[in-house]
Amino acid sequence: MKLRRHWSCTLRNRRELRRAKRFLFLLPSLVGVSCFVLLPFGQVTVSSFFTVLTGKFVGLRNYGEVFQNAAFGLAAANTARFIAVGIPLLLAGSLGLALMIHGISKPDKYKYLYLLPMAVPAATMALVWKLLFSGQGFLNRILGTHVDFLGQGSAFFILVGSYIWKNLGYTMVLWLAGLKSISDGILDAAKVDGAGKVKSFFLITLPCLKGSLFTIFVVSLLNSFKAFREVWLVGGAYPQRDIYMLQNVFYNWYVNLEQDKLAAGAVISAVILGTVSLLLQRLWDSGDR
Amino acid sequence: MRDSNGRRIRMGINMCLKIVSRCCVAGVGILVCAPLLLLLSGSLADGIEWNRRIQPLLRDSQEYIEWKWIPDYPTLENYKELLFYAPDFLVLFWNSVRMSFCILTGQFLVGVPAAWAFSVYRFKGRGVLFSIYIVLMLLPFQTTMLAKYLVLDGMGLTDSQWAVILPAVFSTVPVFLIYRGFQGIPGELLEAAEMDGAGQWDIFRRIGLPLGESSITAAFVIGFFEVWNMVEEPLAFLKSMPLWPLSLFLSQVGPQQAGRACAASAVTLAVSLFVFGMFRDSLEQGIVASALKM
Numbered sequence: 001m002k003l004r005r006h007w008s009c010t011l012r013n014r015r016e017l018r019r020a021k022r023f024l025f026l027l028p029s030l031v032g033v034s035c036f037v038l039l040p041f042g043q044v045t046v047s048s049f050f051t052v053l054t055g056k057f058v059g060l061r062n063y064g065e066v067f068q069n070a071a072f073g074l075a076a077a078n079t080a081r082f083i084a085v086g087i088p089l090l091l092a093g094s095l096g097l098a099l100m101i102h103g104i105s106k107p108d109k110y111k112y113l114y115l116l117p118m119a120v121p122a123a124t125m126a127l128v129w130k131l132l133f134s135g136q137g138f139l140n141r142i143l144g145t146h147v148d149f150l151g152q153g154s155a156f157f158i159l160v161g162s163y164i165w166k167n168l169g170y171t172m173v174l175w176l177a178g179l180k181s182i183s184d185g186i187l188d189a190a191k192v193d194g195a196g197k198v199k200s201f202f203l204i205t206l207p208c209l210k211g212s213l214f215t216i217f218v219v220s221l222l223n224s225f226k227a228f229r230e231v232w233l234v235g236g237a238y239p240q241r242d243i244y245m246l247q248n249v250f251y252n253w254y255v256n257l258e259q260d261k262l263a264a265g266a267v268i269s270a271v272i273l274g275t276v277s278l279l280l281q282r283l284w285d286s287g288d289r
Numbered sequence: 290m291r292d293s294n295g296r297r298i299r300m301g302i303n304m305c306l307k308i309v310s311r312c313c314v315a316g317v318g319i320l321v322c323a324p325l326l327l328l329l330s331g332s333l334a335d336g337i338e339w340n341r342r343i344q345p346l347l348r349d350s351q352e353y354i355e356w357k358w359i360p361d362y363p364t365l366e367n368y369k370e371l372l373f374y375a376p377d378f379l380v381l382f383w384n385s386v387r388m389s390f391c392i393l394t395g396q397f398l399v400g401v402p403a404a405w406a407f408s409v410y411r412f413k414g415r416g417v418l419f420s421i422y423i424v425l426m427l428l429p430f431q432t433t434m435l436a437k438y439l440v441l442d443g444m445g446l447t448d449s450q451w452a453v454i455l456p457a458v459f460s461t462v463p464v465f466l467i468y469r470g471f472q473g474i475p476g477e478l479l480e481a482a483e484m485d486g487a488g489q490w491d492i493f494r495r496i497g498l499p500l501g502e503s504s505i506t507a508a509f510v511i512g513f514f515e516v517w518n519m520v521e522e523p524l525a526f527l528k529s530m531p532l533w534p535l536s537l538f539l540s541q542v543g544p545q546q547a548g549r550a551c552a553a554s555a556v557t558l559a560v561s562l563f564v565f566g567m568f569r570d571s572l573e574q575g576i577v578a579s580a581l582k583m
Contacts, residue, residue, distance in 0.1 A: 100311075103310055104311050247521070259435065277423055
C-alpha cells in the first residue's frame with residue numbers, strides 16, 4: 001500500500017499531463033455506468049416523489065403506499081429470511097468443507113467437483129427441482145408419500161438448499177485461499193505452546209480468515225439475489241407464499257405498469273443495500289488499522 | 290511405554306479423522322453432482338419412455354415419476370430432434386452465443402481498464418467512486434430495472450438484443466473481481482517500469498494484463514456463466530420470442546416434453562461445462578486472487 005502511494009508521489013511533477021491520460025482508463029466505464037444506471041436512477045428517485053400520470057408532486061405518498069403494500073411486506077420478510085438463513089449456512093458449511101479439504105492431500109479433484117454446480121443453468125435446476133420435489137416426484141417415491149414439497153413451506157428450504165448447492169464450491173475455494181495464506185509457522189508455534197486444535201482454530205485460524213470474509217460475504221450476498229431465477233422458473237410470477245421474493249414484487253409492478261410504487265421500491269432497496277454495503281466497507285477498512 | 294501407546298492411539302484417531310473427512314468430502318461431492326447425472330440419463334430416454342414415466346405427473350394420479358439411472362432404450366433421438374428438427378432451438382442457441390460474445394467483449398474493453406484505473410491510480414474521489422461501484426454491483430437487477438428501461442426506451446432500443454447487451458457491458462461486477470487481481474501486482478514493479486520510461490498504456494498492456502491474467506480469466510468465466518444463464522434481463526426487455534436467449538427457452542418446455550427439456554438442458558450445460566473445463570485452473574486461481582487482500 002505504502003509503495004503504491006510512494007509511486008504516485010514520484011509522479012507529482014508530471015501529474016497534470018498524466019492525469020488526463022489515466023482518466024481515459026476509467027472513462028468508458030464511467031460514462032456507461034452514469035448513462036445506464038446513475039443518471040436514470042437519479043431520475044427514478046426524483047419521479048418517486050411525483051405521480052406518473054399527472055406529474056403532481058405527492059411527497060412521500062408513494063413510499064407510504066409501498067410500505068403499506070401487503071405483497072411488499074411479505075416479500076421483504078421472505079427475502080430477509082432467505083438472506084438470514086442462507087448466508088450463515090453457506091458460510092459455515094463452506095468453511096467446514098474448506099477445513100476438511102485443506103486437511104487432505106491432493107484436494108484438486110474434489111475442488112473441481114464442488115465448483116461444477118456453478119456451471120449449471122438455472123433452468124436445468126428448475127427442471128431437477130420439479131422432478132425431485134413435486135407430488136409424484138423422486139423424494140415422495142422414497143418417502144412413500146404424496147406431498148407437494150414445492151407447494152408449501154418446504155419450498156423455502158428447497159430454495160435455501162439450492163442456493164447452497166450452487167455456491168458451496170465457489171465459497172469454499174474463497175475460504176481455501178484464506179486458509180492457505182495462514183503460515184504454518186504460527187500454527188506450529190501455537191502447537192508447541194500447548195494450544196489444542198480447537199483452541200488454535202478459534203484463536204488463530206478464524207481471526208486470520210477475517211480478511212477473506214469481506215469478499216466472501218459480498219459475493220454470497222450478490223449470489224443470494226440470483227436465487228430468484230430458480231423461483232421464477234419454478235413458480236412464475238406468483239410462486240408459493242414462502243418463496244415470494246422482493247424481485248417478484250418488483251417484476252409484477254413492472255409488468256402491471258405501477259411505476260409509482262416501482263420507483264419508490266427501487267429507491268428503498270437501493271438505500272438499504274447502499275447502507276449495508278457502506279457499513280461493510282467501513283467495518284472492513286477499520287479492521288485493517 | 291505409556292507414552293508410545295498414547296502416541297499410537299493419537300495417530301490412530303488422526304488417521305480415522307482423515308478418512309472420515311475424506312469420505313465426507315467425496316460423499317458431499319457426489320451428492321452435489323447427482324442431479325446432473327440424472328439429467329444426462331434423462332436426456333437419453335426416448336419420447337415413449339418419457340411418456341410412460343411422466344404419466345403420473347400429468348394425470349395427477351397416485352403413482353410416482355419413474356426415474357432410472359440408465360434408460361431402457363438409450364437413444365440420441367432427443368438431441369437429433371433438438372439440433373436438426375427444432376429451428377427455434379437453434380435460433381435461441383445462437384442468440385445466446387451472440388449476446389454472450391457481445392457482452393463479454395464489451396465488458397473486457399470497458400471493465401478491465403476501469404479495474405486497472407481503480408487499482409493503480411490514486412485520484413480525487415476514487416474512494417467514493419469505488420464505493421458507488423460496489424453498491425451498484427450489489428443491487429439486484431429489479432432495483433435498476435425501471436431506470437434501465439427509461440434509458441433504453443429513450444434510445445428506442447427496447448425489444449432489441451441491444452437492450453440486454455448494453456447495460457450488461459457496463460456491469461460493475463467484473464470491475465470489482467478484476468480489481469482484486471490487479472491489487473496483487475507489487476507497486477515496485479510499476480514504479481520500475483515508470484522509471485524506465487514506459488507509458489501508462491504500455492504498463493497496462495505489458496505488465497497489468499499478463500500479471501492479472503488469471504483474475505481476468507476468472508472474472509470472465511464467472512461472467513460467462515452469468516450471461517449464459519440470463520433470465521431477468523431478457524424477461525424484462527425482450528418481448529418477442531425469436532430474440533430470446535436459450536435460458537428462457539428452457540422455461541417454456543413443459544413436462545410433456547421432458548426428454549426434450551433434458552436434452553436442451555444438457556446442451557446448455559455442455560457449453561458451460563466446456564468453458565469450465567477449459568478454464569478451471571485459472572478460474573480457481575482467479576477466485577483465490579480475489580479473496581486475498583493486499
